[in-house]
Amino acid sequence: MEKFETIITDVHENERIDKVLPSFNEEWSRSQVQDWIKEGLVTVNGKVVKGNYKCKLNDHIEIDLPEPEILDVLPEEMDLDIYYEDSDVLVVNKPKGMVVHPAPGHLTGTLVNGLMAHCKDLSGINGVLRPGIVHRIDKDTSGLLMVAKNDFAHESLVDQLVNKTVVRKYKAIVHGVIPHDKGTIDAPIGRDKNDRQSMTVTDENSKPAVTHFRVLERFKDFTFIECQLETGRTHQIRVHMKYIGYPLAGDPKYGPKKTLDIGGQALHAGVLGFHHPRTKEFMQFEAPLPADFENLLNKLRNAN
Template sequence: MILACRLQVEEEEAGVRLDVYLARNLPENSRSYLQRLINEGYVQVGGRKVKPSYRVKSGEEIMVFLPPAEAPEVEPEPIPLEIIYEDEDLLVVNKPRGMVVHPGAGHKRGTLVNALLYHCRNLSGINGVLRPGIVHRLDKDTSGLLVVAKNDEAHLSLSAQLKERRVLKEYWALVYGEVKPAQGRIEAPIGRHPRHRQKMAVVAGGRPAVTRYEVVEYFPGYTLLKVQPETGRTHQIRVHLHYLGHPIVGDLKYGPARPHLGLEGQFLHAGVLGFTHPRTGEFLRFEAPLPPELERVLAKLRAHQADGPGSQPLQQEESVAAQPSSQRGQR
């Protein structure tokens, strides 16, 4: 085994579970991955193997070893794809809710990449064998439009457009509460959550992030929004709407423990995608309607709307910028 790192427990860290201790000191790794390393014997405390629940003691030496490298391999799978557009350079697909975009820990099969490789063997290789053709991503439970590059030239062009904010992206999001004003701009930096390393948050020193929103429809206790992210930070829309005080319905990572209207996963759909074609220079714009399971949620809300839409939405735009935690706090 190859030694990856050697750690010594400080006095203030004594009594912490081993998996928690490692997650704090090796934040680039997920806690579940570290638990697997511990269970498989790749972590030793004082030269012996222990369980993830072991409580570390002050002064103990912890050694973390690297497991043998696995040769990455992605199998093509005959998974149905909804292809909105395709030519020699790219595809635009409508990803369903519940599908992971590319293989990773715990998701080696059934991903969009597995389906793409079955449909089309010629994909851009810039992102390696696990993410061929993938220019941008959607979370597992976010449905909607993605563009996939078939060659490196198309990939580079599309990546540059994303970086320069020249790609049009519009999402539909159902959130808790009544969002006022009816149009707004959220400008707040996003970075890794200081305590929960698998989450993102609005934090001082985070990367700049801007999201615009517009109210589409009010319901008692809920608001349907059209959202345009101007930047592309991890979980940006989910984090910004949580920060605004209106988390997305069904979002178990950033939302509250409330009824989710029968949803599994967040009500977030990438409904509009626009970009300049890498070869022709033509601006292409695509739309994908809400999937049936999200339409059913809206139909349920409309059917139970007893008192009408209420007051007319305000039309002014408000900029919601990051403020000290003493003023806003972490919602």
């Protein structure tokens, strides 16, 4: 059984232990940690505690991590919108509402299930739950994703993401009327210490994040923009636009309570460009806005 150990610093002093522990590993959910605590797998200074235990400075925390559950991810026939495919890479247009990869308790209906049925050869670098997945977009974000069909391609594409040579442009509708035509948001993003399921702009345990945006069209109470990612942090565009006061329309997590009821944020990953891992040729693809996004734009135009 693998063991995890840590010492509490002033950053997490007086916080509940079931809130603190997920911040050490983004794969750990709060409910999972609470189960470990109930099973007596978590000790503080050698003693079993409850989930509401408030951490103290210099507490020594140990977790006897249970053996990972063997998950059986099965191929599922799907009508995937494939934009490009060869023996190394595949580019697919993910619809809104589809989860990219399986997770415990959610093993079916994901893009990975469909990819496994479509092609038998996917890179194994990210393991059984995320074969071939180089980068992700949120469930309610539509648009283009690159998929690696072998480990050689996977490593090349990840290197390009790290070196910021991948072109990723998104279309979005945000609350408010942005007065300037373009801008750059350079603000570090980390997990929100008050809500471990959310990200926020913070200097604590954060990573650099840069988003460039330009205005495409202005409406009475909204703005249609294009964003280009320089980095790829979790929920980056959603967090950055909220940070500057223009949250995404329809965003249930980062938007205002009174927002457009469109089943999730108005965000589409429309342009994806990268160098082919083997030929080194630069390839760029563009996916048009989905119908519901276009319908929303037309409603905003008519309301002006």
